[in-house]
Amino acid sequence: MGAVALVTLFIGSVLGGAHFANASMLYLVAVLISAIAFGRGPAIVASVAAFVAFDWSFVEPLHQFTVADPEQYVSLLLFLLVAAVTSQLAADQRSRTAQALDREREAIILADIAGLTAAPDLGASLVAAAARIQQELDVAAVGILLRGQLPVIAPFSSDVDRLFRGASSAPANALSPGTAASATAAGRPGRWVRVVSPLARDERARTRLHSVAIDAGGAPAGSLLVLRRAGTAPFRAAEDRLLAATAAQIGLAVDRARLRDEATESEVLRRSDELKTALLGAVSHELRSPLASIMASAGSLRQKDVTWSDAEREEFHEAIEQEVKRLDRLVGELLDLSRIDAGHLVLQRQYHSIDALVDDVLGRLRNATSAHEIRVDVPDDLPPVSVDYLRMDQVLSNLIENAVRYAPAGTLIEVAARVDADGLRIEITDEGPGIAAEDRETVFEPFRRLRRGDRAIVKGAGLGLAIARRLVEAHGGRIWVEVGPGRGARFAITLPLDAEAVPR
Numbered sequence: 272m273g274a275v276a277l278v279t280l281f282i283g284s285v286l287g288g289a290h291f292a293n294a295s296m297l298y299l300v301a302v303l304i305s306a307i308a309f310g311r312g313p314a315i316v317a318s319v320a321a322f323v324a325f326d327w328s329f330v331e332p333l334h335q336f337t338v339a340d341p342e343q344y345v346s347l348l349l350f351l352l353v354a355a356v357t358s359q360l361a362a363d364q365r366s367r368t369a370q371a372l373d374r375e376r377e378a379i380i381l382a383d384i385a386g387l388t389a390a391p392d393l394g395a396s397l398v399a400a401a402a403r404i405q406q407e408l409d410v411a412a413v414g415i416l417l418r419g420q421l422p423v424i425a426p427f428s429s430d431v432d433r434l435f436r437g438a439s440s441a442p443a444n445a446l447s448p449g450t451a452a453s454a455t456a457a458g459r460p461g462r463w464v465r466v467v468s469p470l471a472r473d474e475r476a477r478t479r480l481h482s483v484a485i486d487a488g489g490a491p492a493g494s495l496l497v498l499r500r501a502g503t504a505p506f507r508a509a510e511d512r513l514l515a516a517t518a519a520q521i522g523l524a525v526d527r528a529r530l531r532d533e534a535t536e537s538e539v540l541r542r543s544d545e546l547k548t549a550l551l552g553a554v555s556h557e558l559r560s561p562l563a564s565i566m567a568s569a570g571s572l573r574q575k576d577v578t579w580s581d582a583e584r585e586e587f588h589e590a591i592e593q594e595v596k597r598l599d600r601l602v603g604e605l606l607d608l609s610r611i612d613a614g615h616l617v618l619q620r621q622y623h624s625i626d627a628l629v630d631d632v633l634g635r636l637r638n639a640t641s642a643h644e645i646r647v648d649v650p651d652d653l654p655p656v657s658v659d660y661l662r663m664d665q666v667l668s669n670l671i672e673n674a675v676r677y678a679p680a681g682t683l684i685e686v687a688a689r690v691d692a693d694g695l696r697i698e699i700t701d702e703g704p705g706i707a708a709e710d711r712e713t714v715f716e717p718f719r720r721l722r723r724g725d726r727a728i729v730k731g732a733g734l735g736l737a738i739a740r741r742l743v744e745a746h747g748g749r750i751w752v753e754v755g756p757g758r759g760a761r762f763a764i765t766l767p768l769d770a771e772a773v774p775r
Contacts (some may be wrong), residue, residue: 272316272317272320272507273543273609274287274300274301274304274305274317275298275317275321275324276319277301278298278300278301278321278324278325279325279518281297281323281327282297282328282329282410283328283329284676285335295321295325295329295350297355298321298324298325298350298354299321300353301317302314302317302318302321302354302357302358302620303357303360303361304317304356304357305317305358306358306359306360306361306362306365307339307361307364307365310365310366311358311359311362311363311366314359314361314362315355315358317354317358318351318354318355318358319351320355321350322350322351322354325350334433337559341535359587361403362754363569363742368446369517373509374509376509377509377512377513377516380403380404380407380513380517381513381516381517381520383403383617384403384404384417384517384520384521384614387399387400387403387764388400388520388521388523388524389524389527391531393524396524397417397521397524399638400415400517400521400524401413401414401415404513404514404517407499407513408506408510408513409500410497410498410499410500410502410503411479411498411499411500411501412496412497412498413495413497413498414494414496414497414498415485415493415494415495415496415521416494417485417492417493418491418492418493418497425730431685434727443465443481443496444463444464444465444478444480444481444482444769445463445464445465445466445481445482445483445484446460446461446462446463446464446481446482446483446484446511446514446515447461447462447463447464448457448461448484449461449462449515458703460508460511460512460514460515461511461515463481463505463506463511466482470502472697475525479498479499479500479501480497481496481497481498481499481506481514482494482495482496482497482536483495483496483497483514483515483517483519484518484520485518485522485525486518486522487522487523487525487526487529488522488526488529492522492525492526493525495514495518495521497514501698504618505631507611525764532716536705545661545687547716559593561597561598562594562598564590564591564594565590565591565594565595568587568590568591569587569591571587572584572587572588586638601734604734604735604738605734605735606739607665607738608737608738611738611741611742612736612747616742616745618658618659618662618746619659619660619661620657620658620659620746621657621658621659621660622655622656622657623655623656623657623658623660623663624651624653624655625649625653625655625656625688625697626649626650626651626653626688628658628664628667629647629649629662629667629686629688630647631664631748632664632667632668632671633645633647633671633686635668636668636671636672636675639671639672639675640671640675640684642675642680642681643674643675643678643680643681643683643684644681644682644683644684645684645685645686646684646686647685647686647687648685648686648687648688648689649686649687649688650689653688653689653690653695654690654695654768654769656694656695656766656768657769658746658766659746660746662742662746663742663746664698664766665739665742666738666739666743666750667686667697667699667740669735669736669738669739670699670736670739670762671684671686671699672735673735673736673762674699674700674701674703674760674762677701677703677704678701678702678703678759679702679703682702682703682759683700683701683703684699684700684701684702685698685699685701686698687697687699687700688743689765690768691765693765694747694765694766694767694768695767695768696749696763696764697763697764697765697766698761698762698763699761699762700755700756700759700761701755701759701760701761702755702758702759703759703760704759705754705755705759706752706760711751711752711753712754714736715737715739715740715750716737743766746767747766747767748764748765748766748767749764749765750762750763750764750765751763
């Protein structure tokens with residue numbers, strides 16, 4: 272009405288009123304402004320008001336609703352028709368613009384919710400999704416209640432907290448499933464159904480509580496709960512769709528988490544079964560030989576009808592002792608491997624000097640390495656590294672004993688260390704037969720023996736390198752094998768260093 276009044280004053284005072292032939296077209300400006308700003312209803316009112324104002328103010332006779340010239344009726348009716356159609360078109364355009372903005376908002380929010388719920392950590396993703404919905408809908412609280420789990424609730428005040436956590440016994444507005452989408456028709460959200468509990472308290476506050484069911488894998492999984500602020504309007508259809516889609520995304524996230532847990536459990540069972548199978552194969556193969564040797568030596572010593580010399584008895588005793596040590600080492604490696612795979616390994620990390628660690632290992636293995644030439648290239652000014660001393664001693668011992676076992680006597684075994692871009696690098700290089708390119712990754716698998724043709728070149732159960740890799744990775748490092756400078760193999764280890772420990 273104000274816009275029509277302003278146009279009337281403008282025509283009468285500036286344009287000379289009825290002397291301006293097309294002055295009625297200026298009223299369309301007021302109609303369009305009303306349609307764009309307020310919608311269809313106000314635009315129709317503006318059209319009728321413009322018709323009446325023009326007739327009263329500028330059509331002869333002035334200030335009367337009668338028309339002197341009958342031909343003016345056609346002009347006035349045509350003006351009214353044009354104003355009504357124009358208002359409808361502008362209102363429809365305004366409505367489509369609002370719908371487009373709502374759909375864009377829905378798409379952005381759903382894309383954000385889909386991205387948030389795709390995170391591996393289900394709890395953190397649900398908290399983020401609840402906070403996102405709370406922010407977009409400007410509600411008092413948003414919570415996700417899953418069966419068998421604690422509620423996930425976006426932050427809010429303590430009084431709302433008490434109300435919200437009592438949602439299981441409170442009246443609420445539950446969103447019905449609605450119409451599912453098909454190949455030829457779009458889906459539509461359901462309607463809000465009031466659910467009242469006889470145990471409810473504070474009914475006025477609890478009428479603001481809305482619940483949307485969450486399904487995961489075709490089965491009920493929980494509820495998405497939304498608490499509107501006091502005095503706010505009910506949810507619109509676009510918000511109903513948003514809540515229903517959000518509940519569906521949460522259901523997918525819950526189902527993905529369940530499938531991920533089942534896949535992890537299946538993988539653990541599969542690997543456990545493989546380990547058991549390999550363990551049975553290793554036990555049947557590796558334990559049979561030392562046990563047979565022990566039984567043969569012990570049986571020979573028990574024979575009463577044979578007189579053994581002291582040297583022969585000593586040989587039997589030594590054979591028994593060596594095979595028992597072999598069995599003890601095999602059982603120890605199996606226990607270490609099972610403890611690491613079960614996640615029961617706890618590292619006692621402290622800062623140690625790597626040159627002292629190498630000296631201790633080589634000193635303890637002096638008898639084992641006596642037939643080889645040992646070269647040590649470990650500077651004494653290397654930065655300290657945070658390691659479990661006993662576990663890293665075990666890693667270096669396994670690698671040096673592996674080099675001693677397969678490198679010919681008299682050849683060189685080199686132990687070197689230096690700092691590079693990845694941290695502290697340790698290398699054990701030998702002049703043995705080397706490891707083929709296709710075996711450089713599988714050599715670290717449990718019970719893996721390298722072969723040349725039909726003959727195994729690596730003796731033993733194949734657990735030392737597997738344990739070494741797991742221990743190095745537990746320290747946050749990496750271990751691999753590459754070709755030595757001439758021939759043979761080079762085992763390399765990198766361990767992380769603190770930034771302040773690296774010399775500049």
